[in-house]
Amino acid sequence: xxxxxxxxxxxxxxxxxxxxxxxxxxxxxxxxxxxxxxxxxxxxxxxxxxxxxxxxxxxxxxxxxxxxxxxxxxxxxxxxxxxxxxxxxxxxxxxxxxxxxxxxxxxxxxxxxxxxxxxxxxxxxxxxxxxxxxxxxxxxxxxxxxxxxxxxxxxxxxxxxxxxxxxxxxxxxxxxxxxxxxxxxxxxxxxxxxxxxxxxxxxxxxxxxxxxxxxxxxxxxxxxxxxxxxxxxxxxxxxxxxxxxxxxxxxxxxxxxxxxxxxxxxxxxxxxxxxxxxxxxxxxxxxxxxxxxxxxxxxxxxxxxxxxxxxxxxxxxxxxxxxxxxxxxxxxxxxxxxxxxxxxxxxxxxxxxxxxxxxxxxxxxxxxxxxxxxxxxxxxxxxxxxxxxxxxxxxxxxxxxxxxxxxxxxxxxxxxxxxxxxxxxxxxxxxxxxxxxxxxxxxxxxxxxxxxxxxxxx
Ligand code: ZN
Numbered sequence: 001x002x003x004x005x006x007x008x009x010x011x012x013x014x015x016x017x018x019x020x021x022x023x024x025x026x027x028x029x030x031x032x033x034x035x036x037x038x039x040x041x042x043x044x045x046x047x048x049x050x051x052x053x054x055x056x057x058x059x060x061x062x063x064x065x066x067x068x069x070x071x072x073x074x075x076x077x078x079x080x081x082x083x084x085x086x087x088x089x090x091x092x093x094x095x096x097x098x099x100x101x102x103x104x105x106x107x108x109x110x111x112x113x114x115x116x117x118x119x120x121x122x123x124x125x126x127x128x129x130x131x132x133x134x135x136x137x138x139x140x141x142x143x144x145x146x147x148x149x150x151x152x153x154x155x156x157x158x159x160x161x162x163x164x165x166x167x168x169x170x171x172x173x174x175x176x177x178x179x180x181x182x183x184x185x186x187x188x189x190x191x192x193x194x195x196x197x198x199x200x201x202x203x204x205x206x207x208x209x210x211x212x213x214x215x216x217x218x219x220x221x222x223x224x225x226x227x228x229x230x231x232x233x234x235x236x237x238x239x240x241x242x243x244x245x246x247x248x249x250x251x252x253x254x255x256x257x258x259x260x261x262x263x264x265x266x267x268x269x270x271x272x273x274x275x276x277x278x279x280x281x282x283x284x285x286x287x288x289x290x291x292x293x294x295x296x297x298x299x300x301x302x303x304x305x306x307x308x309x310x311x312x313x314x315x316x317x318x319x320x321x322x323x324x325x326x327x328x329x330x331x332x333x334x335x336x337x338x339x340x341x342x343x344x345x346x347x348x349x350x351x352x353x354x355x356x357x358x359x360x361x362x363x364x365x366x367x368x369x370x371x372x373x374x375x376x377x378x379x380x381x382x383x384x385x386x387x388x389x390x391x392x393x394x395x396x397x398x399x400x401x402x403x404x405x406x407x408x409x410x411x412x413x414x415x416x417x418x419x420x421x422x423x424x425x426x427x428x429x430x431x432x433x434x435x436x437x438x439x440x441x442x443x444x445x446x447x448x449x450x451x452x453x454x455x456x457x458x
Contacts, residue, residue, distance in 0.1 A: 002047045004029040004422060005040055006389065009051035010403045012037060013357070015058045015364035015378040021357040022404065027056065029385040032422035036381060049417050051389040055407055057360055058379050059120025059386035059420065060334040061367025064155075064234075064272040064293035066091075066325030067124045067141065068098055070106035070113075071446050073330045083240050083302050090327050092170055095128050097453040100135040102446045107144040109443055110332050112434060114323075115148060115426050118388030118407075118415045119334040122150060123293075123322070123371060125234060125272070127157025127208045129184065130174035138188055142201060148434070149425035151199070151386070153371050154192070155206035155234040156185050159213035173208070178218045182225050189229050198375035198384045198421070204232035210259050211247050223263040232372060233264060234293075237271035240304050244276045256281035265290045270370045272322065273298075274312075275305040282308060286317035291370035294362065296340045297331075298324035309362070310345050310353050320367035321359070335390075335413025338363055342408050356408040384421050391416040391429070 006027040014023055025038035028046075069091065078089035098106075114122055122145075126137055138154055145152035158181045162172040176184070185205055193203040205226035207213045213235075214222065226233045238244055238255045247255045256277065259265060265284065270291030277285070285292070294309040313319045321341055323332040338359045345353040368377025375384045390407040391414045397406040407413045418426035425431065 001031065001422065002045045003035070003043065004049060004385075004419070005046045006049045006051050006056060007040075009054050009056045009389065010392070011055060012379055013055065013057040013360045013404065014380060015361055017357070017361060021361070023379070027379070029419070029422045032385055034379060034381055034383050034385050037379065049389065051416070053392050053403070054389045054416055055392065055404055056379065056387055056389055057118065057407065058364035058377050059388055059418065060118050060363045061121040061320065061371065061377055062114060062119050062322045062332070062334055062337075063123045063270060063291070063320040063367050063370055064295060064322035064324055065110070065122050065124045065332065066126065066327070067107045067110040067122075068103055068126060068128060068137075069325030069327035070110040070332065071102050071443065071450060072327040075327070083304060084242065086302060086328060088170060092173055093454055094450060095173060096130070096132065096171055097450050098128065100140065101442070102450065103135070103137055104140050104144065105439070105442050105446045107141055108148070108434075108439055110326060111144055111148045111150050112431055112436070112439070113332050114334060115150065115418055115431060116415060116429070117333040117335040117413050118390060118418060120150060120386040120388070120418060120420045120425070121153070121368070121371065121373065121376065123153040123155050123204070123234065125155040125157050125206050127159070127206070128174065129158060129176070132174075138192065142192055145200075148431065149420045149423060151373070151376070151420070153202040153204055153232070154188065155204040156188055157206045157208050159208045160215070160218055161213060163212065178214070178221060185225070186229065189231060193231060195230060197373065199373060202231070202371070204234045206234040208236065210235050210237065210262070210264060211243070211250070211255065216251070216262055219259075219262040219264065227268070233269040235271060237274055238276045239273040239299070241276050254278060254281055256284055260284060260288070268372065270318075270320070272324065273304070273307060275299055275307045277308050282312050282315055282317065285312060286315035289318055291318040291320060293320055293322040293370070294341065295322050295324040296344045297337055298328040300340065300344065301328050301330065306344055306348050309341070310349060313358065313362070318366055318370055319362045320370045321363040333412055334363060335407060336411070338408045338413070339411045356405050359408050385419050386421060387419050388415045388426075389417040390414065
């Protein structure tokens, strides 16, 4: 493979902190890794990417997603619903109508949108593995990631207990016994899991919730099984104040204390949301290096609150950024997510609560650290060349005294080029080999079918 040289960018965000957050110069990529940042003399055979007027940053890392939800955006009955009602009306109503075409289309649309917002790594929390599906969801997700050139951590969800809803017409989410769940996760690990520091395929163990999805003993067993397989541990935690109340009522302690009692803290654990934390929980998360997948858009959309991401970051904890499922976001654009993260903490805590550099660090280096992918997430010599050239040619970016601020401060990112391990996966704003018009038409067909099938039951 020829070397790729990125020339003429306004600057480079490294993903690092403080004085190391920005660098200038051109970038040489050799054999999928960054060889030089700075003065890059021309060499015969170089492939040059023109980044004039653009900003280079590491490929963004979204640490919590539900790709299957990409065909379930904007369901009218749930557009103004809080979490529990939304769960009932959206994922729990629709899951059994998701056929192979629907999941594949959802994964393609979701990953295409992530790539076009500069995101190259996604952790997908997929929790639908019922016997009634005549296809293998994991195979579809990994094949789609491979085709589009994304790194995928499949956080394999599941539950041994489920909530019954107030109408028989809503079929509870599929359950498995713990033994079956562990066997199936073990099979996925042997088929897909690559522990390498620049892995493209990982498995994590990810019960839907630790509090009502499994029993406390099963929760501890899952942690031990995950650690014996050498895989990460992920789940939802403390998304709403109901969640905290339930945990206090049933287990007599707050959620972070509850998971800590059951061996679910540590650098191999990350939780989605963590909106409602008290000071002792923030300190415990920071001390144990347990990660947060901060989802400010989904939390805003569902009215769940604002997670104390800044407090956790200041306490030395690990904060990453994530879009969550598109059914509670109505998009999966990591650029928009960065903008929201930058805005929402300033609205709540003042204009100096969080900087653009903090948001870039959460979305890149911290995300990679939480997913235990130490060779990505930072732009420096020797690191894997997962990166995006953010374009600043839109009128929204004109007039910026410091153009580097554009991709975060001016709103949704537009990308010109994206590389994954030095391979172009977005070229001039388009995904090579993807027929976007066909994909959009297929999406409309899938959405109409899902609406028809759901209407016949609900
Ligand atoms: Zn979620």
